[in-house]
Amino acid sequence: MANKQQILDKIVRKLELNGEAPVRGAADITVRGMVISYEAASIQSPMGGVDGDSNPFLGIGVANPGRIKIVANTDDMTTIFSNDAAGKARLMIIGLLGDFANDKVLRNNSDNADLSVIRGHELLGMGQ
Helix, strand or coil: CCCHHHHHHHHHHHHHHCCCCCEECCCEEEECCEEEEEECCCCCCCECCCCCCCCCCCCECCCCCCEEEEEECCCCHHHHHCCCHHHHHHHHHHHHHHHCCCEEEEECCCCCCEEEEECCCCCCCCCC
8 A cells, every 4th residue: 555645745746846835734735725635545355366364465456546635625626627727727736646546536625425536547567
């Protein structure tokens, strides 16, 4: 499993290199009205006929990383993607996260329902 603090640190570095001013909290990043955090993967058991009691780390599925969660600071995600310079900058920020193996999840602040899931890159040689 990935270290969530290292992933968040890498996101902060990428944002700063691209001229943004992210605010790093203990468990999240705030930038341009969005809160970015790491959501750990829930893995019930390995797949592929491997007995999880005797060998819990074998099988397809155990390398699946968690998700990068992007939540609107306001109640509605659509309000922060208006057709202006700030909305375009926010879309650029989401684009910067595209090279992570993690899926990206967009959510409103008022609920936990996924509005959109952007698939991450597959890990070569690992199960998804």
